Amino acid sequence: MAHHVLDMPIDEAQARALKLGDTVTLEKTLFGIRDATLIAMFDKDRRTRFDLKGHAVIHTAPNVKKADQRPGNNSGYEPVCIGTTTSMRMERFTKQLMQREGVRVIIGKGGMGPATLDALKEFGGVYLAIVGGAAALETTWIEEIEDVDMDDLHPESLWKFRIKGFGPLLVTMDSHGGSMHAEVNASAAAKRADVLARIGGL
């Protein structure tokens, strides 16, 4: 169980070096993405002007306030509160996100399913679990909203954040077929009959 500090973006070898149970802290750049963004990109074939190759995306739609544009901030927004949403709704977009856009790291909560696990294996990527609902803390890891694309989808725009010490995050799905979420689910399913028997629920 190693700890990795990654300056984003990363290459395939760096992604494949990450193993289940490792912890990761990200530096430099992180993109925010979620339901409406992904529907626009892959169901409606909208293209972003951002280069996502080798980058990390986090499942989020932030609370922001208007700010003046200045060097290092082309977005016109400042963060108010930035946190993470449930990943599973975005399951069917992972493959395209990795294949077409070159994304290597997905950050979210609650884990993802078999289609994501396959894509992580095929293209070389990793899913990092963050503690959902801990947004006040997460916001302190974000220095600036550098830029925003597709802001007509606000707040579900494509966000570019400058980050500092973003983590530690836990590797819960890796490129070697490992999924802590699948393990926990299987273990809960195995306990089901005993638990139900004790309360007259069988």
Add this chain to the structure above:
Amino acid sequence: MQVDIKEIEEVAKTLYIRALKLLPTDIKQGFERLMRDETSTTGKTVLGTMVENIAVAERTKNLLCQDTGIPIYNIRIGRDVSLDGAAMKEAIRRGCERATKEHPLRSSVVHPITRKNEQTSCGIGVPVINIDFDERPETLEIEMIPKGSGSENGSFLQMLIPADGVGAVKRFVVDKVIECGGRVCPPTIVGVGIGGTSDVCMHLAKVAATRPLGSKCSDEEGAKIEAQLSEAVNELGIGPQGLGGRSTSFRVHVEVAATHITMNPVAVNIQCHSARRASATITPGGIAFA
């Protein structure tokens, strides 16, 4: 007591922001209890991060969670209270919209078909406003709940039949907790509705999910199931964020209503660990926030 409508608008605005920033005491105490009982190392770490987040939110005066939720206002009107009900509903809506624009907050509310976001946290039928009456003299209570969507998506209704028995009700709850896993941001409060019509059953589950920790189902049979299920779900090993551990739920809460001889409905509505709610009680003496 004559209620000033302008005051309701201010209270509706203040409550939305307060609810998003200050976690109720019973939930904080719930975290302390889970921390003591958690045996998994990952589970302990995750709970520790959640507790740290509560402190960071207070220190930085920030929102606990980025999900501003679906705004719900529960109004309880006591005896000898005089107010213009339609004006009250409009005032709550204005207060909700002002909180969104003036703080500012993320508007998490869209049209269900066009998906258009008006950036006001309002829309058709939203904010949800529930109105009820009670015995308290000259008292108006407004409770605000920003219901997070990750856990709201963990909502289920099953119209079981009498032959299925109460065993099927318990099985339904345990199966839904397993199905939801980490997606509903555990540790949760699992709200269970038993009985009523389909809509009442679902509403009971919401009431149960948003009830304070430490409260108990007023029906004796409901309370028994509540105790059994509370033990049961924490033996599944799902744990905080679904990453393993004992602390799957703070508690299972049950609410019941009488039902039809042919029916045996059960509903589940889940509340995530950011179990936010805030209330204000208006009396002739002034406004008290809690």
